Amino acid sequence: MNSRSTQLTLAAVMLLGLATCCYAQNATPSVLRWNYGAPNAVTDLTHGAKVEGLKTDEVNVYVAMFDIQDTEYNHAWVQVVNHGKTPIQFDPESAFLKDGTRVPAEAPEKAADRIQRIGEAKAQELSSPKCPMMNGGGGGGGKGASVPGGGGSIACLTLPVLVAKSKEVATLTSEQAEWVRNHSLKPTTVAPGEQVVGAIVFKKGKKPTGYMLAVPVAGKTFEFPVSAVNKISNYD
Numbered sequence: 272m273n274s275r276s277t278q279l280t281l282a283a284v285m286l287l288g289l290a291t292c293c294y295a296q297n298a299t300p301s302v303l304r305w306n307y308g309a310p311n312a313v314t315d316l317t318h319g320a321k322v323e324g325l326k327t328d329e330v331n332v333y334v335a336m337f338d339i340q341d342t343e344y345n346h347a348w349v350q351v352v353n354h355g356k357t358p359i360q361f362d363p364e365s366a367f368l369k370d371g372t373r374v375p376a377e378a379p380e381k382a383a384d385r386i387q388r389i390g391e392a393k394a395q396e397l398s399s400p401k402c403p404m405m406n407g408g409g410g411g412g413g414k415g416a417s418v419p420g421g422g423g424s425i426a427c428l429t430l431p432v433l434v435a436k437s438k439e440v441a442t443l444t445s446e447q448a449e450w451v452r453n454h455s456l457k458p459t460t461v462a463p464g465e466q467v468v469g470a471i472v473f474k475k476g477k478k479p480t481g482y483m484l485a486v487p488v489a490g491k492t493f494e495f496p497v498s499a500v501n502k503i504s505n506y507d
Contacts, residue, residue, distance in 0.1 A: 301491050303494065311327070313325075320335040325495070331350075332493040336482075341504050342447060346471060346473065349471055359461040360460055362458045368483070374482070377473060377474060379457075382455075387444055390445075391441065394437045398433065454470045480498065482499065
């Protein structure tokens with residue numbers, strides 16, 4: 272398990288131990304919105320991420336927002352705890368972000384496949400031979416492709432540093448895609464006294480943005496103010 276996965280797992284475990292600090296204010300009878308200073312809401316800072324929680328007699332919901340490095344995706348790390356006496360149906364793909372527009376949750380397999388596909392394309396691009404210079408000459412048998420209609424040739428090479436970067440990108444991409452497949456929440460029934468915890472994946476925006484994360488659970492929508500850097504790539 273890489274360090275990022277370890278940190279996120281630890282963050283999930285710590286969510287249950289948060290202390291109560293505030294009352295959630297109702298935006299509507301079916302909406303509970305996290306609001307600092309109200310008695311039903313909790314907050315903490317875990318591994319550099321702000322963790323927010325809302326508690327009712329029947330269900331507790333905790334969230335934290337994370338970047339999935341060098342991809343088109345963020346993920347919300349979400350924990351749902353059933354303190355009631357009846358099972359709770361929970362569909363993580365019903366969650367969404369909103370900042371004036373609505374950003375729906377992505378299907379985990381679709382997101383993982385896209386991460387893999389884009390990463391493999393980038394790795395291939397990095398490892399492809401580069402042809403940065405043209406050699407003069409009479410069209411002799413030197414290395415490189417001959418220039419149509421001329422006597423020069425283009426020297427093509429693959430730089431070792433780019434080959435190493437290509438392998439790094441391919442490895443990271445594979446790990447990221449596998450992480451999304453293994454850790455994303457699926458539609459499920461949460462039995463009384465049980466919990467589910469895992470990731471819900473969202474497409475990144477084009478700039479740093481503050482969102483309201485909405486998580487429908489047990490007939491209510493739990494809303495949390497979160498923020499995302501929305502940086503897609505460090506490769507370029």
